[in-house]
Amino acid sequence: MTPLRTLLSLACLLAALASPSLAQDLPKGPKAPPPEPNPEPICDTAAPSSGDWLMGRWVAPHSRWEFTRAADGKAAFGLEQKSDINKALGWKPGTRIDGKVTRLTGCTVRLEAGDEAVPAFVFEGVLTADGKVYGFAVNPAGDSARWILRRER
Template sequence: MRRAALALCCLLTAVPALAEDLPQGPKAPPPEPLPDAICDIAKPDSGDWLLGRWVAPYSKWEFKREAQGLTWTLEQKPDINRDLGYKQGTVIDGKVSELSACTFRLTAVENGETAFNFEGVLTDGGKIYGYATNKAGQGARWILRRQR
């Protein structure tokens, strides 16, 4: 096994162009733009499909039904989302501002300003592809899956 790994490393260092084509992260990012919705987005929905815990690399998301409607919490693990300016251990809370049977928009408000926006779409495979932006306009792409 070690010899195979060593041979692969030697091959990749010998041919740098091939090494550049390899995936750079733990998971491929969602496609741009987001996939088309698989549901009728004009129909209202209770959001039961969204409730519960979802995970993405280095983050946990939880969606709950509360008196004021659907709410969410995002907890960052390591500093993976430097693009948004958030550090390890950051917790963001907000509300689900728009919802259909397969799409949603999340917002978090801080000091009267929208501090975080997230737009997501549920795919046939049961994953959520989405984009987030902070108040400075910086963005990041996400793939969420149900926590096991």
């Protein structure tokens, strides 16, 4: 742990001990959850964009996303689910889902997975200033899952 992280952890612990009401505001897990709803876009979503910012590999806990562009220029994605963390969507560990990018701006994306008539899920994401994509997916039954995607290292 870096000295800065140690100092921040100590400050949070002291704040929690000093005021029990502050302790209720601290994240309950090792990482804070994605914001809900998604953050406001940092770009003009009406302006044309090639969407090159999205292409490549992204990761989230227990999943890997890959965004590619076909010869015809259309963008597509593949999602490899490593665990049943998003079991609310009815997925099993090791699930592979492919789909298409249906809207792409300079900082937002909409994805549809599975059958065109009834998609397995629809994902809405927003690129943030720190280079992460905050997003959520909803299946036809109304179940949802949230993600924070970051570039694969």
